[in-house]
Amino acid sequence: MLTILFDGIAYGMLLFILAVGLAVTMGLMNFINLAHGAFAMVGGYITVLLMQKLDVPFLVCLPLAFLGSALVGGVLERTLYRPMYKKPHLDQVLFSIGLTFMAVASTDYFIGSTQQIMQLPEWLKGRTELGEGAWMLGMGHYRLFIIAVCAALTIALQFVLAKTRFGSRLRASVDDQRVAAGLGINVNVVFLSTFAVGSGLAGLGGALGAEVLGLDPTFPLKFMIYFLIVVAVGGTSSITGPLLAALLLGVADVAGKYYIPKTGGFIVYGLMIAILIWKPQGLFVRKGGK
């Protein structure tokens, strides 16, 4: 049982890293970006291809995945996304679906539709077991690694948001764009860098998750719903909201699939609908924000 909890937490942390960029951009720009999964896929493919073709060590690949997808995100933000901020939600949804379709089809074309297999380094392959019987805790080293990396990233993000000047600018822009601009904050630059970092994090998540979630060209479509659940349930105004939502989702999904495999995705989707009917704005809404 503890093992399931552990796996669920690892899964949830991964989802959080994948979705946190989406949460911030959605809160910041009020932009519904369904193409977020495509950035995660970019990161995943960068890692897998570098490892397979060029034998780059895994630990070097991770920052490269981050940088690569951040770059792609930054360029796309500047060229394609920016004109879309002011459009109605319907346009944004269709626009980002279009981007997703393009990403899926071109990955399929250039790399092939087969699922990519990632060779983990030896030191991440093992498994440690603690305790006995029903309370036995089996920890895959790779999952432990994921939790460690994601926890470190979460703390770093929280620190940046809460303590640094950039963080306060970002929070000001999220709360009220126009007033923030009036106070001399260059909102465009804040948008651009946030979008790039968010995409980079998604890429990193994709790289980390390639082994756990599986990586093939339909990745953006398959996991889109999960990212959106994290954001819709967690709310967009803080990072603790999405974090808790991601953990809840991860544990519920893993436990559901383990105990009642017949139900498949019901538990997650049902839970989401129930929560959204109960609290349409998400579970964790900060008072006073816009």
Place this chain on the structure above:
Amino acid sequence: MTQPSMNELQKTIAESLHNGSRWKAWEPVFWLLVLASPFLLGSHALIINEIAIVALFAISLDLVLGYTGIVSLGHAAFFGMGAYAAALFAKLVMPDPVVGLLFAIAVSTLLGALCSFTILRGSDLTRLMVTLGVALILFELANKLDWLTGGADGLQGVVMGPLLGKFAFDLAGRTSACYSIVVALILFVLARRLTRSAFGATLMAIRDNRLRAMAIGIPVSSRLAVIYTIAAGVAGAAGGLLAQTTGFASLDVFAFDRSADVMLLLVIGGTGWLYGGIAGAVVFKIMQDVISTITPQYWTFWIGLFLVVLMLVGRERLLRPWTWFKKGGAS
């Protein structure tokens, strides 16, 4: 304002409303052409059938999205429900298509009534998620209940009886095409009547400004629930038609692509205009047919590219080329 001028005003309003709902001269002509199309273009009857079904589906989404402003990414839920209901009805109860279609409409209307409670609150994002979630749950259900639905293999062995006891469904698809077109026409006329009524006007008021609509006394929640239910029934009819004319229902009737496609084609044709769905369906299906014969595997790329360009240029402007060179156009 004095009493006579008030009457005058009422008269003018009534007249303009009446004019709006009157059939234009080209509309009957258009529908006659459509009705004749399975005979004129006999070899393309299959695709005409598909277009009629998709157009009906798009009309249903238009009621929700174009007229009421509910962004839904899960409209395939009702389409699929209608498809499975019709197929199962034919298989287990009786093979008569008309009764089966009515059954499909009833089932999906019921589903719509249940789901209408989920879309009343929250933001666009919430509604997106909830509608998408419902479609996904139904997808999973159809997948897991394999004793009933055939699971991932689809529901096979659906044999339809002849239409009205006379016209058998043939392989060339002429009967199917006529059947689908007639059903689409009937529902179109009803939808047209509905959107041009006072009820339709309140829907548009809700779409344009929900707060004001509420302030002038429109019961927003009940209107949303009612139109969502009606649209679900229409979508169910489209799904039922698909299952009956192909004799098959598979999981892809619930798939996300279907919801996305119908939204896309509605946007191509223009929202808030019932003919938009039809125009979009024609363009989209032909485009799909042409592109997928060139590159069967990667046609989603071109659809994606088209969407991105359409949205960047602005969907109002792309369809009206004469506004391209005007500065600061309508978009």
